[in-house]
Amino acid sequence: MINITTLQKKSLIEWEALTHSNEPVIYLGMASCGKAAGAEKVKQVILESLKVHSINAKLIEVGCVGTCYLEPIMDIRAFGWPRISYGNVDEKRAEYIIQKHLVERNLSKTKPLGYLGNVPFDNIPPFSEQPMLKPQVRIVTRNCGIIDPENIHHYLANEGYSGIAKALKMTPLEVIEEITSAGLRGRGGAGFLTGRKWRTCYDTQSDVKYLICNADEGDPGAFMNRLLIESDPHAVLEGMLIAAYAIGATLGYIYIRAEYPLAIKRLQNAIEQMHKYGLLGDNILGSTFSFSLKIKEGAGAFVCGEETALIHSIEGKRGMPRTRPPFPAVSGLHQKPTVINNVETLGTVAQIIRNGAQWYRQYGIEGNYGTKTFSLVGKVRRSGLIEVPLGTPLRKIIFDIGGGTVKPFKAVQTGGPSGGCIPLELLDTPVTYETLASIGSIMGSGGLIVMDQDTCVVDVARYFLDFIQKESCGKCTPCRVGTRHMVEILENICHGEASADQLDNLETLAKLVQSTSLCQLGQTAPNPVLTTLRYFRSEYVQHINEYYCPALVCSSLIEYTVIKEKCTGCQRCVSVCPTEAITGPRSEPHNLDPSKCIKCRSCYEICRFDAIAGNAIVITSK
Amino acid sequence: MKKAETSFSELLQSFPPEEGSIIPLLQNAQARLGYIPEEAVEVIADYLKLTESQIFGVASFYSQFRFTEPGRHSISVCLGTACHVNGGATLLETTERELNVKPGECTADKRFDLNRVACLGCCALAPVVKIDGEIHSKVNVINLKEMWNHYD
Ligand SMILES: Cc1cc2nc3c(=O)[nH]c(=O)nc-3n(C[C@H](O)[C@H](O)[C@H](O)COP(=O)(O)O)c2cc1C
Ligand code: FES
Numbered sequence: 001m002i003n004i005t006t007l008q009k010k011s012l013i014e015w016e017a018l019t020h021s022n023e024p025v026i027y028l029g030m031a032s033c034g035k036a037a038g039a040e041k042v043k044q045v046i047l048e049s050l051k052v053h054s055i056n057a058k059l060i061e062v063g064c065v066g067t068c069y070l071e072p073i074m075d076i077r078a079f080g081w082p083r084i085s086y087g088n089v090d091e092k093r094a095e096y097i098i099q100k101h102l103v104e105r106n107l108s109k110t111k112p113l114g115y116l117g118n119v120p121f122d123n124i125p126p127f128s129e130q131p132m133l134k135p136q137v138r139i140v141t142r143n144c145g146i147i148d149p150e151n152i153h154h155y156l157a158n159e160g161y162s163g164i165a166k167a168l169k170m171t172p173l174e175v176i177e178e179i180t181s182a183g184l185r186g187r188g189g190a191g192f193l194t195g196r197k198w199r200t201c202y203d204t205q206s207d208v209k210y211l212i213c214n215a216d217e218g219d220p221g222a223f224m225n226r227l228l229i230e231s232d233p234h235a236v237l238e239g240m241l242i243a244a245y246a247i248g249a250t251l252g253y254i255y256i257r258a259e260y261p262l263a264i265k266r267l268q269n270a271i272e273q274m275h276k277y278g279l280l281g282d283n284i285l286g287s288t289f290s291f292s293l294k295i296k297e298g299a300g301a302f303v304c305g306e307e308t309a310l311i312h313s314i315e316g317k318r319g320m321p322r323t324r325p326p327f328p329a330v331s332g333l334h335q336k337p338t339v340i341n342n343v344e345t346l347g348t349v350a351q352i353i354r355n356g357a358q359w360y361r362q363y364g365i366e367g368n369y370g371t372k373t374f375s376l377v378g379k380v381r382r383s384g385l386i387e388v389p390l391g392t393p394l395r396k397i398i399f400d401i402g403g404g405t406v407k408p409f410k411a412v413q414t415g416g417p418s419g420g421c422i423p424l425e426l427l428d429t430p431v432t433y434e435t436l437a438s439i440g441s442i443m444g445s446g447g448l449i450v451m452d453q454d455t456c457v458v459d460v461a462r463y464f465l466d467f468i469q470k471e472s473c474g475k476c477t478p479c480r481v482g483t484r485h486m487v488e489i490l491e492n493i494c495h496g497e498a499s500a501d502q503l504d505n506l507e508t509l510a511k512l513v514q515s516t517s518l519c520q521l522g523q524t525a526p527n528p529v530l531t532t533l534r535y536f537r538s539e540y541v542q543h544i545n546e547y548y549c550p551a552l553v554c555s556s557l558i559e560y561t562v563i564k565e566k567c568t569g570c571q572r573c574v575s576v577c578p579t580e581a582i583t584g585p586r587s588e589p590h591n592l593d594p595s596k597c598i599k600c601r602s603c604y605e606i607c608r609f610d611a612i613a614g615n616a617i618v619i620t621s622k
Numbered sequence: 623m624k625k626a627e628t629s630f631s632e633l634l635q636s637f638p639p640e641e642g643s644i645i646p647l648l649q650n651a652q653a654r655l656g657y658i659p660e661e662a663v664e665v666i667a668d669y670l671k672l673t674e675s676q677i678f679g680v681a682s683f684y685s686q687f688r689f690t691e692p693g694r695h696s697i698s699v700c701l702g703t704a705c706h707v708n709g710g711a712t713l714l715e716t717t718e719r720e721l722n723v724k725p726g727e728c729t730a731d732k733r734f735d736l737n738r739v740a741c742l743g744c745c746a747l748a749p750v751v752k753i754d755g756e757i758h759s760k761v762n763v764i765n766l767k768e769m770w771n772h773y774d
Contacts, residue, residue, distance in 0.1 A: 036744040036757035068746030220741035221703030227743075258649070258686055259742055261755070299645055299684035302740065316641035318683040375745055377704040383746035413703065449703050463706050467740070473683075576764065578719060600719070601712050602763045609764065 002278040004165040004285055008156050015157035024057040024078035024102055029071060029145060031064035031230040032262050033223075033384075037071035038090060045091045046074070049098040057102070063231020065145030067132050068384035070113065073145070076101050082115040085127050116146070132382045135400050137363055139371050140347045141387045144231035149266055152273040155234040161279060163350030164241040168287045175246040176202060179349065182357035183369035188214055188305075188342030189418070189444050191433035194349075197339055200329040201247040204337040211249040212314070212333065212340045213240055215256035215263070216298050218305035219416030220467065222447030224373040225343035227385045229256075229263040232347075233270040237293075239346030241284065242353055244291045247339050252291060255310055257298040267295055302417075302471040303521050307332075307340040309473070320473045321519040342445065344373055365391035368432040372443070378413075378450035379405045388431075395427040398450055405452040410551075411536070413451065415444030417464045417471075418524030420531030421457055440531040442524065456553035457532040457539050462490035464528040468521065479522030482513035486529060493540060495556040496547040503540055507533055552619045555599045559622050564589040566616035573603035573617060592617070630654075630662065634669045643670060644680050648687055656692040693728040693735035695773040697721075698752040702741030705749040709762070713749055714738065716763045721770070733774065 018025060026046060030039050043059070050057050057078075065073065070087030074094065077083040078101070086097055100110045107122065114127030128134065138144075147154035155161070167175050180195025201209060213236065217225040229236060240252055256264055271293055274280040282290040296314050303309045304319040311333050313319040332338025348370065352360045361369045368390035374397065377383045381403035388397060398404060398412060411421040414431075420441030422429070429435050433443045451460065469483040489506045492498035510526035510533075517523045533540065542548045549557040562573075562582070567589040574582050574590060581597040584590030592603075607617040633650055637643040644666070651662040658681060667674045681687045699714040714725070717736055721729050728735040744750045747759030751766065758769055 032742070032757065033744050033746055033759075036747050036750060036759040068744075071747070217743070218740075219703075220701070221705075221745050222741070223743035223745055259739060297646070297649055298686075299649065300686035300740075301684050313645065314642065316644040316680065318680055377745040377748060378707050385746070416703070447703065449707060451707060455707050460703075460707070463703070598719075600716055600763065601709070602716070605762045605764050609762070 002285060004161055007277060008160075008162065011153035011156035011160075014153045018058070018060075019077070019083075021058065021077075024055065024076060025083075026057055026059045027062045027075040027077075027083065028059060029064050029073040030061040031145075031227060032260075033064050033068040033227070034071045034073065035262075037068075039072040041091055042072045042074065042089055042094045045094045046098060049095050053098070053103050055098075055102055060148050061150070062147065063144050063149045064227055064385070065133075066141060066227065066385035066387070067130065067382070069132075069382050070384075073113075075116065078102060079105065082117045082119055082121045084115050084121075084124065085113045086110065087113045131403065132384065132386070132401055135392075135396060136387050137371050137389050138387050139351055139360075139363070140228060140235070140344055140373055141231075141385065142351075143235065144227065144385075147232065149231050149233055150269050152234060152270065152277065155232065159354060160234055161238055161350075163353040164238055164245070164279070165285060167242045167245055167353050168285060168289060172202060172246045172248065175242060175353065178357050179246070179352060182352045182360040183364075183367070184345065184348060184352060184360070185368070185433065186342055187344035187348070187372060187445065189415070189442065191443060194341065194345055197329050197341075198243065198247050200327065201337045201339045204330050206337050208251070208334075208336045209247055209249040210333045210336055210338040211240060211244045211247065211252040212307075212310065212338060213252065213254040213343060213346055214305065214307070214310060214340050215254055215260075215343045216305035216310065217257055217260075217343070217445065218302040219445050219447045220302075221377060221449050222375045222416060222445055224375050224385060224446045226260050226263050227375075228343055228347050228373070229260070230266055233263075233266045234274075235347045235350060236343050237267075237270055237274060239349035240293065241279070241291060242349050243339060243341060243346060245289050247337075249339070250291055252293045253296050253314060253333075254293065255296045255298060255304075255314060258300060264295060264297065271295075301473075302467075303473050303519075306519060306521060308519075310340065311338065318473070320475050321521065323518065344446070363389040365389075365430070365432065367434070372431070372446060374446045374448045376402050376448045376450070378448075379407070379452040379455065380450040381406065390432055391430045393428050393430050394422065397431070397448065398427065402450065405450060407452040407454055409450070410453050410455055411451045411457060413441075413449040413460065413528070414447065415442035415524075415527070416447045417468050418442055418520065418527055419444050419447075420527045421451070421460065421535060422531070423535040426535075440534060441527065454551050454553070456494075456549055456551035457536045458490065458493055458543055458549075459551070459553050461529045461532045462487065462494055465490055465525065468525040472522065476516075476518035476522060478513045478516040479518065479525065482509055482517075483522070483525055485509055486513070486526070490529070493543045494549075494554040496543060496554070497556075498544050500541075500544055503533075503544065548621050552621065557622055558599065558619050559594050560592055560597055560599060560604060560617060560619055561594075562590050562592045563616050563618060566613050568611075568613045568616070570612040572606045572611045576602040576606050578602065630665050634665070639670055641670070641672070644672075644677060645684070648677075648681050652687060657688045657690060659689075688726065688735075690726070691728065691732075693732050695734050695754055696737065696752075697734050698737045698739040698742070700740075700742050700744075700748070700750045700752070701738050702745060702748075704745035705741075708748040710749040712763060713751060713761055713766055716766060720767060734770070
């Protein structure tokens with residue numbers, strides 16, 4: 001029989017061997033964000049350099065710590081020194097760091113981010129003191145970027161699977177009670193009490209019950225679930241075991257969007273390892289509990305993140321939502337009681353069981369206990385994935401953790417297409433399910449999109465409505481037709497072709513769609529419009545009355561011009577202009593013919609990055 | 623289409639003949655063939671004992687499925703929110719114009735097909751463009767055009 005203590009002991013030996021290895025160990029961040037930043041090429045350079053210097057070192061691919069703006073990230077552990085982390089490691093820097101750190105043993109010029117662990121080292125600061133990390137509390141993301149997500153031993157060595165081992169010694173009701181008293185609320189958006197949902201399912205009599213992990217992550221601009229699965233898949237899978245045991249499910253599904261191939265691969269690999277160790281299948285860890293798991297790939301429909309649509313999709317149907325009740329916990333997949341939980345919800349469960357409800361409740365505030373992860377992106381200086389206690393003010397998140405914006409801050413958008421834009425005046429709002437709702441937005445799954453003065457809120461509202469209109473399943477008229485009308489009005493405003501009364505029409509229509517749509521997709525779709533009308537009405541009015549887009553985004557209302565005094569006539573813009581709108585001989589200021597200009601931005605970008613003068617082309621209001 | 627059918631019949635056997643297999647079968651067909659040809663719909667309908675319009679009804683609901691032949695390389699421009707506020711739409715327009723291709727279609731020389739995607743999960747490094755399996759981050763209209771040169 002497989003015993004968790006034996007497994008952990010074995011894993012700990014492997015982990016310790018790694019941390020005390022005589023051979024240097026190099027950890028490279030290889031989550032999707034790391035790869036997008038060029039980690040594959042960096043890996044080749046590292047391997048090459050090691051060969052050149054005849055260094056025998058282990059290269060371990062880890063996930064992402066969440067400081068995505070520092071990718072590619074490489075850590076080195078060698079010579080009994082702590083694990084030292086480096087950021088923005090491009091190919092050249094990788095070679096340089098290997099030379100300095102591993103060959104010369106000289107860190108004076110390598111500019112490390114910090115050391116990991118708790119033994120101070122030289123005059124290098126601890127990595128956890130990084131401005132982006134310091135204010136965070138990392139519960140769900142504790143292993144992210146630290147362990148090898150493809151090696152179950154790494155998870156086991158860090159108390160992995162002790163949660164399910166402990167749960168199996170409790171009764172299912174005791175497990176449910178623990179999760180309920182921890183106050184854990186669903187992290188997929190609605191914030192329903194997880195323990196209560198489980199209890200409903202537990203109480204429903206049925207021969208078969210299902211558990212579904214919702215990894216559809218439909219919010220465009222959010223990646224919390226991707227990062228967690230890519231960096232620590234077992235945390236989610238252990239949570240699924242505990243949930244299944246509690247509700248009495250024997251079969252589980254992970255519904256994951258197809259746009260996440262690496263996450264899918266990591267899950268497949270993790271599931272295989274679980275089978276090998278008796279953590280899946282019959283009689284898990286020698287108990288009477290049996291559970292198996294299947295991965296279902298989504299097929300690209302936003303609405304399928306909604307639980308009833310998701311169930312239809314697994315059943316092979318068009319992913320249309322249905323009205324509730326009955327709730328899935330009573331009648332879900334194949335009409336059987338089904339619990340659907342978000343990736344992050346499940347990723348938290350094992351920690352609560354391991355450490356207890358009281359421990360979890362020390363984080364967050366009354367009614368909103370624990371931590372929440374957010375993907376902090378947009379015009380923010382330090383972008384990436386963060387985890388903070390609920391109740392943390394938005395200002396702290398955006399300015400202390402994110403470092404604020406380069407240009408003046410305008411708004412932060414929370415909750416994705418169902419959420420709203422929050423202005424500067426409201427940044428002291430603590431992030432909880434209720435406070436965000438009270439100011440017209442929602443918590444959502446954790447997308448935080450920061451906007452500065454170069455972001456047009458009317459354009460953002462148009463963007464979201466256009467998104468929803470395309471994703472509407474078409475079942476009900478308010479959502480199908482209402483959102484299309486709203487898009488039309490918003491497009492008119494962006495083109496400076498709307499009349500003042502259309503603003504009232506827009507508002508009336510928004511309220512109608514909100515109150516009469518069948519499912520939450522339609523009901524919440526007007527939020528981006530309603531919040532921007534509420535907090536940024538003057539920008540709408542400027543578009544309509546003055547044909548003026550203050551952010552200089554709406555292309556019908558702007559024009560490109562060459563500043564004669566700045567232009568050196570380097571002809572770089574002439575060569576990239578697709579319509580021959582820019583002309584002029586070399587070394588003389590160029591001409592830009594606005595009637596030919598299609599506002600493709602090519603000249604503007606090339607002048608910024610590549611031209612001799614730089615910034616000689618400007619975008620102005622018409 | 624004979625070849626597709628042969629490789630297909632083996633594939634079919636690995637899925638239970640029930641409604642829940644429609645999407646996985648379509649996904650597998652697309653992974654093998656690059657798109658969903660009419661013949662694939664026929665074969666799947668046959669195997670699942672459903673009508674072709676039932677299969678097509680499901681397939682057309684999901685944006686993942688394409689019904690036209692793809693190009694040698696696939697370009698996906700991210701239009702998620704983070705990419706949008708960082709200029710994703712301009713990248714799509716530029717790609718459409720310079721390569722003379724519309725989303726969902728393929729260039730005349732079959733070199734590229736173009737797709738819009740609603741978020742690739744690399745939002746912190748926006749805007750991003752995926753070509754085949756590789757995600758390029760912090761793209762602008764200038765380096766976008768250079769990127770294409772690596773794919774012929
Ligand atoms: C339009 C729409 C899209 C949704 N998308 C997601 C999603 O991508 N991921 C998710 O976990 N929940 C999503 N939800 C919420 C789910 O319906 C459901 O409440 C959630 O998965 C329950 O898990 P939780 O209790 O752990 O939050 C969405 C809801 C709606 C209305
Ligand atoms: S918004 Fe483009 S990757 Fe997420």
